């Protein structure tokens with residue numbers, strides 16, 4: 001059967017066709033099909049444009065990926081140049097120019113101990129690969145290390161949606177149903193200070209959550225392959241920002257108890273926290289690092305898992321030794337995506353992005369202060385250009401709103417009516433604007449979010 005000529009599809013029909021044919025990710029389709037979907041046609045800078053020509057400020061960087069704004073000329077041109085040479089050739093046994101150059105660049109800007117790059121195409125696979133590498137590393141390192149088969153991760157962690165990355169995840173809403181499919185993982189308490197698992201306050205706790213982690217490591221280190229952790233901020237959990245020193249202490253514990261540290265920089269990497277990588281804030285050198293999202297500046301799917309020389313060497317051997325890492329995806333190291341990533345890094349350098357970002361981070365912090373005067377804002381968490389505003393029914397008791405009230409969702413719809421796209425994580429309102437957003441646009445974003453929270457939680461019946 002011939003495909004319909006899509007160019008002739010009327011924009012009004014797209015709404016119907018979308019609901020008829022697409023199963024959207026992380027979306028209750030019953031609600032979606034009863035709503036009017038927003039269909040995006042174009043982007044420019046910090047803005048998205050829908051099929052009716054309406055303009056929206058992209059307050060979440062199109063799911064945390066758009067670094068320098070939409071249609072960044074330099075990246076677009078690099079993509080076009082590469083397409084004119086070749087769009088894809090396999091990295092299984094062959095190589096390509098952008099993949100080689102990008103690997104060199106990535107290793108130049110990440111912690112020095114990381115020496116090899118393994119490509120894939122999304123954050124989940126970058127983590128999945130890190131898990132498999134860590135597991136196989138210990139299997140091949142020595143007879144004594146073969147028992148190291150388990151992983152440890154934090155409560156509330158999110159590392160992606162493949163079975164391995166879900167196994168080390170800790171968000172029940174997403175992960176509970178798959179429990180029978182998952183491998184068993186040890187879990188340490190997240191340093192979620194607003195809802196401290198030890199009922200302590202930050203000032204007096206002395207990082208009790210670290211003691212809990214150490215207790216597990218002391219008992220189980222002989223069977224643990226690696227700690228998997230989102231450095232500095234647990235993003236999907238609702239932007240849980242670690243207390244100072246926690247990440248570094250985790251690194252020290254990993255070294256002390258001979259387990260690998262996997263830093264999942266998928267959300268926090270590429271400038272989000274104010275430095276290129278979150279690990280830099282506490283001079284942490286992980287053994288494996290997962291990168292994705294902002295790697296191509298929000299243009300094409302690409303991911304990378306970086307490893308140390310020691311880990312890489314454990315995979316070398318003769319064919320009969322069977323030490324090869326038997327993993328790879330069809331589009332691994334795609335040259336167009338790698339060319340986009342190279343251009344993304346060039347923009348960082350040429351436009352001094354991280355330097356200009358510092359003023360905007362301060363502006364963001366200043367503008368967030370008045371939010372604490374809103375009656376239902378329980379906690380405001382900021383790390384660089386990542387923000388989570390936790391809305392609660394009762395500020396004193398921290399009692400959450402009832403799920404059925406869909407407060408977070410209602411806030412984002414209110415913002416949408418005012419020309420701003422944001423996405424909640426439950427009742428945590430997330431702000432992740434492009435790093436390139438102007439001060440004026442940032443002020444608009446905060447004005448609209450303030451007003452939307454106020455209207456939904458105070459003016460309307462909640």
Ligand SMILES: Cc1ncc(COP(=O)(O)O)c(C=O)c1O
Pocket residue numbers: 122123124125127158159160161230235236264265266267268292293
């Ligand atoms: C920390 C972290 N790791 C992994 C992932 C999964 O990335 P992807 O959605 O590209 O598979 C995400 C996605 O939000 C993430 O925040």
